């Protein structure tokens with residue numbers, strides 16, 4: 001797996017993990033909130049129902065003073081008044097010997113028919129009773145030393161309470177037997193039961209950990225949104241800063257800005273005297289650890305990306321600072337060659353940059369040479385020709401670099417105004433006593449002479465090469481035989 005793929009996978013997995021953690025936390029939060037709310041609602045419901053039953057109990061307490069009296073018209077009227085004064089009570093009845101014998105309601109038969117069956121329970125729901133047809137009643141039985149009082153409430157009040165609190169949370173009210181019969185199974189199936197301490201009633205609600213998606217979204221949208229934002233931030237931070245390994249381009253760009261790429265100089269000597277004719281400026285990247293990085297490792301990328309232009313400008317500025325004092329007592333004009341790509345030459349400000357560079361030296365002491373690379377495709381030859389002419393008019397020499405390695409160099413030689421050709425070291429490498437490459441070199445040198453172009457031979461490394469090339473009246477030599485490229489403090493000029 002490539003580093004890039006691994007980076008994508010780590011970033012995506014991390015971002016998704018953060019999102020999932022956020023969703024789980026949100027889910028937990030929503031569940032806890034929902035449970036708290038359900039619990040609160042259950043207690044409120046229970047309290048409200050208890051208040052109603054308190055009223056029934058109070059009503060029974062009030063009526064209990066009449067228990068010792070016989071069920072006269074007067075007693076019944078008093079019972080009626082008590083019922084009327086209690087807001088939620090429908091009926092009061094006295095019970096003795098398995099029978100209701102006195103009541104606020106006149107039809108004793110109807111009451112006995114409706115309620116007598118429930119007298120065994122301290123609290124019961126009476127459905128389809130004939131006292132209040134169509135409305136269920138809750139019947140509370142209170143025991144006194146003198147007898148039992150039954151008070152009845154309409155379930156409509158309870159329904160109202162349940163409806164009020166149930167709007168958000170579904171609650172069930174369990175009464176007496178309901179609790180006993182269903183309590184255990186309810187708990188097993190995720191229901192919670194809250195029992196009253198005063199009455200045999202309880203409120204149950206569902207509390208299992210399954211929150212419907214709409215709750216998850218409506219109650220948890222803020223943390224869901226934050227989780228999504230956080231996961232994006234984590235992804236971006238990971239991608240950009242933690243997993244980020246800068247590309248060679250980024251490193252190169254920073255190195256140029258920080259001035260880590262500096263000029264080294266390789267002397268070019270006169271073939272007859274070996275006196276220094278000039279130097280070729282060659283870039284070297286000095287890493288922060290002091291390692292010297294070869295241009296072969298970064299110049300191709302610099303040329304492709306266009307970074308070569310700012311890089312060359314930095315080199316010119318540095319050379320303009322450090323070379324002038326080195327040139328005192330040198331043969332003049334001293335040749336200073338830079339490798340330029342044609343796009344740089346054709347920039348409108350190029351000529352001004354050259355003039356500014358030349359001005360760093362005492363007037364007339366140097367000859368700037370633009371070494372143009374033969375490996376570059378010279379597409380718009382006529383435009384380039386015009387640029388080169390302008391440079392020549394401003395006393396800048398044009399050298400055709402790496403001569404012999406391209407495809408159409410001979411065409412260019414006739415089409416462009418060239419002052420110097422630099423024969424590539426590839427040709428010279430093959431120049432030995434027993435090689436056959438001499439004919440090619442002879443031909444190139446002859447052709448250059450015919451065209452009145454000066455010849456620099458690069459890559460001169462041996463005595464044999466020097467002797468041979470001198471005989472062929474080559475103008476200048478450049479190569480390890482004389483000097484390798486060196487930094488300014490090691491540059492020795494003959």
Ligand SMILES: Nc1nc2c(ncn2[C@@H]2O[C@H](COP(=O)(O)O[C@H]3[C@@H](O)[C@H](n4cnc5c(=O)[nH]c(N)nc54)O[C@@H]3COP(=O)(O)O)[C@@H](O)[C@H]2O)c(=O)[nH]1
Nearest residue numbers: 282283295296299339340402459460461478479480481485
């Ligand atoms: N556009 C730019 N190109 C540049 C710049 N600086 C360097 N370069 C190009 O990088 C290539 C490699 O350069 P370098 O490693 O500096 O090699 C040069 C000499 O060191 C090498 N040379 C010279 N003499 C000898 C020798 O006797 N033997 C031997 N084995 N090598 C030798 O040749 C290179 C000279 O290059 P050039 O004359 O430019 O062809 C190279 O293509 C450079 O052009 C830059 O600032 N800009």
